[in-house]
Amino acid sequence: MPELSGIDTYIIKTVEWCNLDCTYCYFYHGQDTSFEKRPRHMSRAIIEAFVPKMIEHSQAHGIDFVHLTFHGGEPLLQSKEDFTWMMEQFDRIDAAGIRTARKLTTNGVTLTDEWAELMARYNTHLAISLDGSREVHDAARVDLAGRGSYDRVIRGLRNALKWEGKGLNVGTITVLNPTENGSDLYQHLRSLGVKSINLILPEANYVTPIPVVNPDRSYAQLLKEIFDAWVEENDDSVDIGFFGDVVRAVAGLPASSDQFGFAPVRVAVLETDGSVQPTDNFRSCADGMVELGINIFRDSIDDLYYHDFFQLCINQQAFIPEECGGCKFVNVCGGGRISTRYSREEGFKRKSVHCDALYGILDHAAKTLQKNSLA
Template structure:
């Protein structure tokens, strides 16, 4: 490995269970069932072993900045004293000369004042899962009793936003769900004061296909409608990374979105039992696919990085599906994220199940950029 190569994103699965039961969840409703046999919470000894190995990996590979993301399950179910202790252990990484960018992905249901203060204290950026209006959100994001979670999530979002003056940065994570018009979803999120919006394609493939959209309103239509609403507002303070990366890609500039197929995915996942795995997306492909037999108690992150399966994440841009040959967006998409290409018969050799959405969005962006160039030249 040369300088600067290696793993730069570490997903820490602090909690292996959840208080919601979202219908599209790849973790609990995907193909993988390994969560059933793991501890519900990450013990401190796992973190004790992980921190020095993160430092070792980064120093050996010239990595000076890393992302640490607390994930689950639902990470805010973690005991608060364990969270505070974990943050103090992560401080050791910074003390070694490696800057940590700390994040948490939460459903927001239990996000109260005490949690918001703790997140702000340790400069942890917060991504709250909110799909849009009550209608679209509650169509999928329900609790274990089947009740919608919208009201509780909004309460958590508003609580977090109160701590903005204490340095707490809050955004939303919205799975594209064509249950509501995109312009309505965008206006709703903006009406809640959200300026950082992360749009996520549903985790799907040929084994776990996309659900048929209601009334023929497809994911492509939803993405384009949200894009148009964002462009129309023309507010530089509003960030939608999915679109920003797509614009850069269509314009011929470097883009590193992990939702397209040409970005190497240097992501390590650490499970509650100390298992070291590649990115979670493969859970939607086959049961046990991410089980590489590696453990933080005996292996290094170099062992994970150099594992044959991990190379699929690193080098997916080299695995171009034959059916994508001749596509004008091949240099942008590369066939799509590799986990979304999986089928039992053909492995990862198919094009992404999101082809229609990505192609339609790229083509729409291309038209918008061409129009703006013509207006600028006139």
């Protein structure tokens, strides 16, 4: 299979502010402060400049399928009129022979039935942030007045699920918190009717440490518990992307998730001022790290793609951390997501701060698969 080139995933920051103040948010509570200087909403002029340049880049690199994700901040704080207009502009991409997967990531607080119906018209993949039980969710995902958001998120999720299979594909995003038992977390999400579950380790590195929410429990333990609950249910309709990558990785197949250092990060972020940047996980590393001076009004997508920093994202597997030498999963994990390896002293040369969690779930999955194959 020929090596892919170019950028095929775009995070479109339509709104630069949020109605929640999540304690672990790398965007507003990380190292980067650039959001303070940007417009709160993306203008239509930015999308008008973006669409033809994205088409040009895709055609030049032979890309015939792209992912377009509305993101923020909180993208449902834009107007429905602007959302509809932007979706119509994206129709031009499909008309150029480049298929689009349209996605939206939301905290769910303002997710009404009207919003769900509108997104369903455009065959949207919707991801709603939900961290588990009310207690765990409300401990971190609070509004600007410090109130928990669980009840509002559940209401939004139920509004969305009415449109499941009618143009809307609904899933959840869970930032992991070892306070909760993994089996309980899994059963809670399943009881709500969720079949697409995205598990995320909190964005951290040697500058921004991993949140310690329960010193007696580890992220590895939590992941193992969720994995066992998933395996025990044995329902092929339940998709957990993180575990799908884990299973593929231990089977010797390529991983698509950038939780592993061997997956090239071919992601561009379009900001509300027209800036075009690498994936914003790097905001947790250093202030201004993703500020490369590239703007959609002035520059091409190729200008980002061929920038030395972006090429580092793509070729991160070229430099395995020395600390990983001798690890039995080094050819699977690759040292972990590149942003989680960062330290001020050594740049990206350290192993992931999530090494214990990644090693733990890879080892557990490998043993589980071996045991099941012998059963």
